[in-house]
Amino acid sequence: MDDLQPIRDLYGEPEADPILKARVRERLAAEPRRRSRFSWKVAVAGLAAAAVAAAVTVTVTVTVTMPGLLGEGTPPAEVATISGRSILLAAASTAAGTSSSGAYWRVRKLHRQTHPERLGTGENRYWLVESRVTEQWVARDGRIWSGSRALGARPRGAADEAAWRRDGSPAEWSSRGEVLSVSAAKGEVRRITGKVPFSMAGRETTFEEIQRLPADPAALTDVVAETVRQERADSPEGVLADALSGLLWSKPTPPDVRAAAYRALADLPGVRYLGTSADQRGRPGAAFSFDLQGSIRRTLIIDPASSQVLSATITGTPGGVDDRVEVVLEAGWTDDRPAVPDLP
Amino acid sequence: MTAMSWAARPAGDAEVIQLSLDEAERFGAIFNTYFGEIHRFAVQRLGADHAEDIVAETFLTAFRKRARYDPSRATVRTWLYGIATNLIGKHRRLEVRTLRALGRYGHDPDAPGHDDRVAAVVSAEVLRPSLAAAIAGLHQRDRDVLLLVALAGLSHEEIATALGIPYGTVASRLNRARKKLRVTLGDTNPMLEAEEAGRG
Numbered sequence: 001m002d003d004l005q006p007i008r009d010l011y012g013e014p015e016a017d018p019i020l021k022a023r024v025r026e027r028l029a030a031e032p033r034r035r036s037r038f039s040w041k042v043a044v045a046g047l048a049a050a051a052v053a054a055a056v057t058v059t060v061t062v063t064v065t066m067p068g069l070l071g072e073g074t075p076p077a078e079v080a081t082i083s084g085r086s087i088l089l090a091a092a093s094t095a096a097g098t099s100s101s102g103a104y105w106r107v108r109k110l111h112r113q114t115h116p117e118r119l120g121t122g123e124n125r126y127w128l129v130e131s132r133v134t135e136q137w138v139a140r141d142g143r144i145w146s147g148s149r150a151l152g153a154r155p156r157g158a159a160d161e162a163a164w165r166r167d168g169s170p171a172e173w174s175s176r177g178e179v180l181s182v183s184a185a186k187g188e189v190r191r192i193t194g195k196v197p198f199s200m201a202g203r204e205t206t207f208e209e210i211q212r213l214p215a216d217p218a219a220l221t222d223v224v225a226e227t228v229r230q231e232r233a234d235s236p237e238g239v240l241a242d243a244l245s246g247l248l249w250s251k252p253t254p255p256d257v258r259a260a261a262y263r264a265l266a267d268l269p270g271v272r273y274l275g276t277s278a279d280q281r282g283r284p285g286a287a288f289s290f291d292l293q294g295s296i297r298r299t300l301i302i303d304p305a306s307s308q309v310l311s312a313t314i315t316g317t318p319g320g321v322d323d324r325v326e327v328v329l330e331a332g333w334t335d336d337r338p339a340v341p342d343l344p
Numbered sequence: 345m346t347a348m349s350w351a352a353r354p355a356g357d358a359e360v361i362q363l364s365l366d367e368a369e370r371f372g373a374i375f376n377t378y379f380g381e382i383h384r385f386a387v388q389r390l391g392a393d394h395a396e397d398i399v400a401e402t403f404l405t406a407f408r409k410r411a412r413y414d415p416s417r418a419t420v421r422t423w424l425y426g427i428a429t430n431l432i433g434k435h436r437r438l439e440v441r442t443l444r445a446l447g448r449y450g451h452d453p454d455a456p457g458h459d460d461r462v463a464a465v466v467s468a469e470v471l472r473p474s475l476a477a478a479i480a481g482l483h484q485r486d487r488d489v490l491l492l493v494a495l496a497g498l499s500h501e502e503i504a505t506a507l508g509i510p511y512g513t514v515a516s517r518l519n520r521a522r523k524k525l526r527v528t529l530g531d532t533n534p535m536l537e538a539e540e541a542g543r544g
Contacts (some may be wrong), residue, residue: 004494010446010475014387014395023377024400028375028407116448116473176444318355 015194038318053229084273085266087286087304092262093335095248095307098255105138105207105252108344112280114156124158124167128180133329135189137338138252142207145338149187153180187340197252199225201243206253211342215256217263220244222281224264237270238292244268245300249309251330258307262332277301279311282329358415365411370508375403381421381496382428388495389432391442398435402428418505425496426506429488431532439487440480447476475518479523 016204115128131154135147136141153173155161155308164170173180196204215221221244228239247261265271270290277287278301285301292298302309310330313325331344357374364370380469383403405427406413413423432439480489488507492498500518504511 006475007479009488010479011470011491014384016380016391017383017392017433019395020383022398024379025375025382027400028404077363176448190358339474 003179031168038094040068040115041095051061059273073156084271084288087302088266088272088288089272089338091302091304091307092108092259092266094264094305096255096259097305098258098332100255100333102253103139103335104333104338105194106135106332106334106336107250108133108135108328108330108341110281110329112325115153115175115180119173119175119180120163122167124163126163126167127156128160129156129171130180130304133187135338135341136197140207142197144192144195144197145187147187147338147341148191149341149343150181150185151343152182152184154182184343187336189340191338200246200251201228201239203227205251210247210251210253213247213253213257213260215254215260217260217267220257220260235291235293238290238298239270241265241268241290242292242298245298245309245312248300248302249306249312249328252333262307274299280325281310281322283310285310300312357420358413361410361413361415361420368407371407371410374406374424378421379403382424385428385491385496386432387443389440389491390435391445394435394438398428398431399532400432405431418502422502422505424500424507425492425494425498425502428505430494433484433488436484443476443480447473447480475525482521482524484515486521486524489517493518 004076012165023133111132111134113130113132115130118125118127120126130152133149133151135145137145137147155164162337198207198210200210212225221240224243224247225236227239228236228243231239244261244264247259253261265288268290272289274287274289276284278284282299283303285303287299287301289297289299292314297316299313299315300309301311301313309328311325311327313326317324357377360370360373364374379399383399386398386402390398400404402424406424411418418426479490482490489503493504498506500511500514503509503514507514519537
């Protein structure tokens, strides 16, 4: 029945909610007896103790990010050169010397997405781009927090901006059951429970598992390739490259393992150097890309001087879907406490 | 997850329903066993905000009608899914709105580190909006059958008893749903192709 998997993926797995269960039980117990000579009060008696015990593990489902679809930024021109390898090796050397002390692993990202519906009135229709900053915090014991803050919507291009002005420069829109605003929101941060904090090549991965990864490039490649094989990816080479690159920025990878990941990427034949480039914030770096699946391609812009990944972009998605750009504002250890994301 | 085997379950449930006619508190065990999955099904179809009413109404209806429950026709689980499906069916517009939101964001998209599931995630994200729209565009009857298969994992026979429709009707509704999803998604979509064989 695997053909129905996309439907299951679409609907997802909502979290169990023991508090809700207890509440529904109470509601039912409070129902009037009607014609029945039995009541729910009796029917559900004795379950209350179980409910209290279960409530301790209550989970909160957070729906914050937008999947970062975006139509801006120019992909760098492809330049064949052998210096790509030396850039990755230089980044590896830098990576080996970075710090890994702090109470929390934090990744702070900027997402931008074109709102899927054109807004405005009459002749004056325009596209809006929504921006959002998200933060993921993971403590060394595996506790997770997720923060999110909308930064406000803006007309996408000059023509959109002109149409927006003709429309009277509205500051708020109601579209698809939500309110969009030009202003930044207050934002939120929430504890996430019941989730494994990381994933590698599609497999859930714990903090400890990441700490135990080998610091030898060939051994690291073997471990990751084995995970890819077990997860039966459709295009193992692309997933291998992407899982290795994920170790560079989306996970609390120990410095020597990060260095190994850079060296392993330098040896992968599918990783191409595209030349110098800049991310959407204008930060300069070196661009690398590899094919993920079919025409879909991942492009990373890295800063060899700091070994940080500046942005990770997915392009070439069929069906006219916008590029997906994640700008990495920060990825590293901190002693700050989880809090609502600051404005960038 | 209960460790109880599925084989043992249905007979036990039917007995519990029987006993609950005299001892109402027995019904609490049914609530306890099936609340989780009926709630999940309601959240998936109508969103978390509205699931509570649906799931409460499902168990209340089941409790009130338990004297009419016929174990020779359906397991308790199937029977509950049937009740839930009928209740969900009264909220067609809400379901379409929920699907639209799912198409945009999916459920809980921001789990840390999930950026890596690229191949899977990318194709899922590409498909998501059009798949959600295609499901929203199905006739309610066809969608009920499709989702009882896809989300609840019920067999054709169980769906027939849950919804009180002939077995052949289940198959034809499911086929129609699949065909429409295929047409909508065209060839960007590796899904829904393999099927047909191996289903009795």
